[in-house]
Amino acid sequence: MEDSSKILRRSIHCxxxxxxxxxxxxxxxxxxxxxxxxxxxxxxxxxxxLLPQVYNRLKNLFDAAGFPPSELFTILNLKVSQTITxxxxxxxxxxxxLLIAKASIIITLNQHKRTLLPPSFGSIFSLYKPLLQTYICNCxxxxxxxxxxxxxxxxxxxCVEGLGYSSQSLLLFLSTSGAVLFSVILANALVICNMAxxxxxxxxxxxxxxxxxxxxMIREKTSMALFLALPVNVALAAIEALFQFRIVRTYHIAGKAGPYVALEGIFIAYLYSIFVIIDTIVSCMFYKSFKTGSSVDQEFKNLLIEFQEEDNYGFIKNKNFEELP
Structure with missing residues (x-):
């Protein structure tokens, strides 16, 4: 298993x-x-x-669940609403x-020839179906x-309300801890989705x-996966902030978008696309580093066999796990 810096260098080199x-x-x-x-x-x-409708629905849900009015939950509600919209x-x-582009990148990385051959439409289409299935499951x-x-x-x-604790300091501590917990759970879920x-x-x-x-695969290397995802995600967030500052702010000030503003916006989107490609390459290189000298396939089959033995309702009884890669 390679270290994270070497995986990043290999990804940039590729x-x-x-x-x-x-x-x-x-x-x-x-x-x-x-x-x-x-x-x-x-x-x-x-x-x-759609944002106001989503925001109000989530706000009503938080109020009905008994979450205390807090600025942290307001920000969290706003970010979740923006993400959904x-x-x-x-x-x-x-x-x-996006999925077609990912398929073409993965096919390119799987080539063992020094001369790069563009992938055919048939190979891209054959890889598009499993990517689509995985993306739906990721959602x-x-x-x-x-x-x-x-x-x-x-x-x-x-539990805190049932025990009768209602101090502002305790509620602030719980709100902060909840925001951190939410970020950790979501970050791990995103890392698993990229790897999948x-x-x-x-x-x-x-x-x-x-x-x-x-x-x-990543149950013991979660910190490495998060470290690999951090640089690209910081770069993507910086490009999004640049778009807001250079394009959206200029449009709101001038009231219209001229040709130079549109060209600058396309260039910023071009930069964003490059980092999306790099993110896909990093995920593939991370996967390849696991496959070299790793027994994860046998561990995965053993885990599925355990599920099969413990399943009493026939949900996965007919799966032939020996044919899995």
């Missing part, structure tokens, strides 16, 4: 080695997704968008352009992670089994 292909063909596949994501964050705050807006571009995993975090917060505040997509692309098997195998 990107630079295939620089012309990644920054021309692949980046234009990712570009519609990047444009939709950046524009969604600009359109989300408008009163006519942006995800709905970008979903068509994610299910098409349910993210929803489950959010529900789990809010459920734990609800239990904590209910890379795994399903590399092995050609999608769905919930890819998520389960990703959990088995």
């Amino acid at each position: 990107f630079l080695q295939n620089y012309h292909y990644f920054t021309s063909t692949v980046v234009f596949l990712v570009l519609p997704f990047s444009v939709s994501l950046l524009l969604s964050q600009a359109l989300v705050p408008s009163p006519s968008s 942006s995800s709905i807006f970008t979903l068509p571009f994610t299910l098409t352009f 349910f995993l993210i929803l489950s992670a959010n529900a789990t975090a809010f459920g734990l917060l609800f239990l904590a505040f209910s 997509l890379a795994l399903s692309g590399m092995e050609g098997h999608g769905g919930y089994l890819a998520i389960l195998k990703a959990c088995v």
Whole structure:
């Protein structure tokens, strides 16, 4: 197992080695997704968008659950509402352009030839199906992670209220701890989702089994996975902030977007697409580092056999685990 710095160096080297292909063909596949994501964050705050409805629904849910009025929960509610609204807006571009781009990147990384050959439409389509299945399962995993975090917060505040503790300092401590817990759970879920997509692309098997195998692979290397995800996500957040400052702010001040502003916005979306490609390469290199000299396949099969033996309802009785990769 390689260390995280070596994986990052290998990922950057792979990107630079295939620089012309990644920054021309692949980046234009990712570009519609990047444009939709950046524009969604600009359109989300408008009163006519879906954000106010989502925000009010979550606020009513928090109030009904008994969460105390806190600035931390207000910010958390706002961020969750923005994420939901942006995800709905970008979903068509994610299910098409982004997954097709990821499939082309994974096929390129699986080539063992020194001369790069562009992937065919047939190979991309064959890899698109498992990626789509895994992405749909990832969405349910993210929803489950959010529900789990809010459920734990609800239990904590209910216990405190039932014991009769209502001091402001204790509520502030619980609110801060809840925000940290929510961030940790969501970060781990996102890391598992990225690994599951890379795994399903590399092995050609999608769905919930890819998520389960990703959990088995990174159960002892979670800190390394988080460290690898940190640089790219910081860069993506910085590009989003740059788009807000240079494009959205200029549009609100001038009241219109001129051709130079539009060109600058496309260039920022181009930069965002490059880092999305790098993020996919890092996930694939992280997966390859696990496969070299690792017994994770046997551990995964043993885990599934244990599930099969403990299952009394026939849910996975007919699975042939020996045929799994």
